[in-house]
Amino acid sequence: MKGRNELKVAVLGAGTIGGAVAEALAPHGPVVATRKRAEPNPRLEAAGVRLLGDNGEAAGWADLVVLAVKPRQVVPVLLEVGHACAGKPVVSFAAAISLEILQRSAPQARFFRAMTNTAARIGQAFTVFAPGRGMEEGDLRAAEGLFARLGDWQQVEETHLDVLTAMAGSGPAYIYTVLEALILGALRVGLPRDLALQAAAHTAIGAAHLLLESGEHPAELRDQVTTPGGVTIEGIYELEEGRVRTAFMKAVCAASAKATELAEAACLQAEECRVRSLQRVG
Numbered sequence: 001m002k003g004r005n006e007l008k009v010a011v012l013g014a015g016t017i018g019g020a021v022a023e024a025l026a027p028h029g030p031v032v033a034t035r036k037r038a039e040p041n042p043r044l045e046a047a048g049v050r051l052l053g054d055n056g057e058a059a060g061w062a063d064l065v066v067l068a069v070k071p072r073q074v075v076p077v078l079l080e081v082g083h084a085c086a087g088k089p090v091v092s093f094a095a096a097i098s099l100e101i102l103q104r105s106a107p108q109a110r111f112f113r114a115m116t117n118t119a120a121r122i123g124q125a126f127t128v129f130a131p132g133r134g135m136e137e138g139d140l141r142a143a144e145g146l147f148a149r150l151g152d153w154q155q156v157e158e159t160h161l162d163v164l165t166a167m168a169g170s171g172p173a174y175i176y177t178v179l180e181a182l183i184l185g186a187l188r189v190g191l192p193r194d195l196a197l198q199a200a201a202h203t204a205i206g207a208a209h210l211l212l213e214s215g216e217h218p219a220e221l222r223d224q225v226t227t228p229g230g231v232t233i234e235g236i237y238e239l240e241e242g243r244v245r246t247a248f249m250k251a252v253c254a255a256s257a258k259a260t261e262l263a264e265a266a267c268l269q270a271e272e273c274r275v276r277s278l279q280r281v282g
């Protein structure tokens with residue numbers, strides 16, 4: 001494989017995640033993207049992304065293919081473009097679609113199964129990935145180069161990907177729920193809207209950086225804020241009454257269980273698609 005800067009990348013499915021990936025990569029090398037309807041997309045075009053209407057043409061042109069269609073579209077798209085992906089690394093960002101399904105749908109391609117989040121749009125995502133079988137020299141470097149454009153990244157065991165989908169992939173939705181609630185609380189007391197938003201967002205950023213940089217446990221860091229008989233403990237007391245920690249634990253468990261359920265449904269769908277395509281050939 002060539003170094004990332006010379007790689008031609010095709011993003012199949014330039015929606016929320018595919019669009020973010022295409023935008024992040026375009027300043028550093030040639031990128032084409034496809035969508036279901038290839039209508040003009042000024043934002044992607046301004047970023048230098050060329051839109052194509054044909055997945056096979058896009059994949060055939062590329063050195064590295066990114067798959068960012070909805071999970072139910074993954075197998076049909078791979079059956080459509082498998083020949084054009086032959087001998088190439090393919091990065092799938094689809095939730096719940098296992099390496100086994102990816103590899104069986106396009107056996108001649110080499111797959112990475114990855115999960116990222118919407119902060120990829122500004123290069124601040126956390127991306128996790130597991131490589132499939134048969135990687136060639138340079139594949140890992142090319143994929144890591146791509147993930148680095150999206151933010152921080154880490155290689156993980158595939159078995160962790162469903163729960164990481166519920167954490168790193170879905171996570172921004174939970175954080176926005178918290179931030180929205182904090183803003184609403186401040187509005188209720190009468191803080192101006194913009195000031196409430198700035199205070200909530202910057203406080204979340206600072207708290208997350210301190211957690212990563214200090215290496216201290218979140219409970220320890222929370223304790224440092226909580227003055228005996230002071231202000232914070234009144235807020236913490238209300239949160240505990242609302243069983244907020246239980247609610248978040250249940251949220252991650254439920255989302256993770258859903259990812260596993262989707263993975264099981266995806267296996268059945270993959271089998272149905274394969275049978276239908278074999279019947280068409282026969």
Ligand SMILES: NC(=O)C1=CN([C@@H]2O[C@H](COP(=O)(O)OP(=O)(O)OC[C@H]3O[C@@H](n4cnc5c(N)ncnc54)[C@H](O)[C@@H]3O)[C@@H](O)[C@H]2O)C=CC1
Pocket residue numbers: 012013014015016017018034035036037055068069070071073077093094095115116117118169170
């Ligand atoms: N939205 C999120 O926060 C995250 C989503 N993902 C995964 O990324 C994938 C895409 O999700 P979103 O970006 O949210 O969906 P989306 O609906 O915004 O984007 C999907 C795109 O695929 C296009 N598309 C549909 N059928 C196609 C086909 N046959 N050929 C080419 N393009 C086609 C659609 O036109 C659309 O632009 C999913 O598999 C999801 O699990 C992963 C991480 C986070």
Ligand SMILES: O=C(O)[C@@H]1CCC=N1
Pocket residue numbers: 095165169170
């Ligand atoms: O909700 C979903 O299924 C996707 C996967 C992670 C974030 N969004």
